Amino acid sequence: MSVVHRASASREQITSRSGLIGYISAVIAVLVKDSRCELRSKQSISAVLLFAVTSTVAVSFTLGAQGQSSAIASTLLWVVIYFSAMAGLSRSFVHEVETYTAPLLKLAAKPNSVYLGKLAFNFLTLIALDIVTVPLFIILMGCGISKPGLFIALLLLGSLALSAGATMAAAMVSRASSKGALFAAISFPLLVPALGLAISGTNIAMGGDAVLTAANCLHLLAYYCGVVITASLMLFRFVWED
């Protein structure tokens, strides 16, 4: 009982602060809580990084110098990022359900701050993944980046898009009975437009050519992020609350 009291007290503490500042501080509180749990257990980051490094090594070991084509390299890069994300991002909500902490979190914070906090956490996980995988991928595959600025912008926007869709999918899957396989199955349809755009933009950044221009890819990715995040903010409470 006392834990519930403390949780509702902390909700009052957070929500008592005025409007936007209270909202942002709730989001940051969720992010800090998740990061602290992650730094203690290292569950999702180790799964994600290990998967990413293993698949990058496997891909480059098998393809070797044949992976020089920018179309193949850009596709493989995003396939590695996508499946590594699938290995770890569902933890954010599944963990709450497995350890029975979800009811407390529901008491302690409003649904939208939970969504934004988890989104920020998943985004940071993907950035950590990018920092490790992408240089390794470029070195092992020996592919040149002709437009570094575009490449980095695509990685950032693409990671944001992946984490936006995957956070929502993770929240849905956490209520289902078969979590692991279902997460990849329902994330893929939500994420495939972002993946397609990121791949064709990366292809351009690596010196290939595509039907869309680089600016098209960036605009559409930003549009995708806007649509998914706005829709998630409107719909998240239906998934999160009983």
Next chain:
Amino acid sequence: MGRLKTKDKTSAIMPLPLQIFIGLEIAAVIVAAFLYVPPARGFADKESARIIIFHVPCAMIATLAYAISTIYAIAYLIRGNTASDMKSAASASLGFLFTALATVTGMIFAKMEWGMAWNWDPREVSILMLMIVYAAYFALRGSILNSAARAKISSVYNIMAGLLMPFFIFVLPRLVPGLHPSNTLTSRSGLSPEYRIALGGAMLGYMMLYIWILRLSVRISEHAMLRRRKSIER
């Protein structure tokens, strides 16, 4: 939770005269497709072009069924009545059926016309994505045991998928070059009058068939739910 209206057995799913009309209408469309419509000009195989009388309405009804499914998902989240969720699920499964029919008829025509059953043409990409999206929808529905949670979460997924439709229909296809004609249905010179009549007839018949099957499957899931409730009471 909204209570189910228990309809008496006499209330018909579809009035009998309309049932007979649908049967005759679709039979007439099938006969017209083979006998009334002339062989098409400008195709590699002129006779095989008759398949578009079945193919195009299937694709249109599929899109319509998915749109209706999303509208009922929104209605469910606003009102929380079980009937909307049943209609949403039933419409999605009908959309899946019509998508499958459109894909199969399209593949037969593509094999005749372009030489290969699958060409990664833009519309083939979008219809494949639609099928994957809704296959995942059924997988999601199947794996949530609590019926209230299932209704809520699958409605949310349905709305998210509906919002991403513009990407599937307009953006993804632009990533590959295309083979489908883009403005045949809307331009004046595109279709001969016989084709126009046959296509319109097929559209009407399929639409009524869709409404009929939708009502039937909603009735079936209502009965299943009532039976479950009775067995719990017992």
